Amino acid sequence: MSSQKPFFITGTDTEIGKTTIACGLLAAAKAKGLSTAAVKPVASGCEKTVEGLRNEDALALWEHCSLPLAYAEINPIAFEPAIAPHIAAQEARVNLSAVKLLPAIQVVLDKGADFNVIEGAGGWRVPLNDSEYLSDLAKNLKAPVILVVGVRLGCVSHALLTKQAIEQDGLQVIAWVANIVDPNMSRLDENLLTLHTHLALPCLGVVPYIENIKAEQIISHIDITPLL
Template sequence: MSPAYFITGTDTDVGKTTVAAGLLQAARAAGLSTAAGKPVASGCEVTPEGLRNADALALMAQCTLALSYEEVNPVAFEPAIAPHIAAREAGVALTVQALLTPMQRILRQRADFTLIEGAGGWRVPLSGQDSLSDVAQGLDLPVILVVGVRLGCISHALLTAEAIAQDGLQLAGWVANIIDPKTSRLEENLATLAERLPAPCLGRVPKLKSPTPEAVAQYLELDLLD
């Protein structure tokens, strides 16, 4: 198992943070030290301490290393819109290096298990022609893919896996997060994903009434990570 991974999803709202928090909890339960980062987040709440993102806070809660909010989520925007549009409206240059440097600092803390979580899917735009995937490439981390299981997820998952490979990164594992339990031919869809994705399935997370990190961790197998 690698000490650090980049976690991405087939789309936005597919449960990346839910799964990431579950993986971090599973690592903690195994006695590992944990750290996490979310380089950019939009959809933040204004607080007396500054902008705060619920996903970043959820990751932070699973870190055994003492990290400040600004270390975990260095770039935050209030509107719940695409980060590059939020950055443009805020007059902020959303560069690869601005996101890469703080994440490298987290990795240098050398926790036993670190997750860097993207925003949305693999090709989320930054400034110019850059994408968040360029940050993953700069970090050179193996990737965990969260597949939001619903109609259409097979193509989304396979295209994302192809893009990850095209970018020269290893797909270390994937998680089936069943966001639509009424998906027609659910088992057949999951079997197709298992046949075609070039990495082990780390778990199948059902739609939970209360998807706490502890509840999600029960469905995940860290030991399957390369």
């Protein structure tokens, strides 16, 4: 079994490239000769296929896992509508809870990969049900958190509030990644400097805006050394 805790990947919002960065981290780990595994515990916005519901983000993570994993191990809970997971669960009459998800995550962790990532959904405080949040999974696992900052107008406040919430939950934000999602952002360098100053955390890298960027392209823009 792997003794290293999994890294929980969260973001400042939805649609800011968490999966893209997570795949880049996995690719960087593989490039260093490490075995890799990933879990996307809950995914909504899945497509119906002959094999069952499949999520684009989970499939991307699966592609960058070096351990032989089944799709259902990568993504144990899948919903078709592209809506908040707790609402999708209510509509599908599925009992979504941390108790249900943690054993599924542990199955993958027990396979003993050198480098494990767990990707959340949306931002940090996404509900699972009326009393639990996706962040409760990270809390139960005592997982160090990697914060993906989608660099666009408003990202500084989103980043600082997310860091504050994670730390109030008793977890450590071990590092952050700047992912430029708005190629036309005004005062980009000044905003990046502000993020560096106020987050005061190791930055694994600044990933430029590239249409349909591939994990292999991300490797040249990030350094996972602080994680190892």
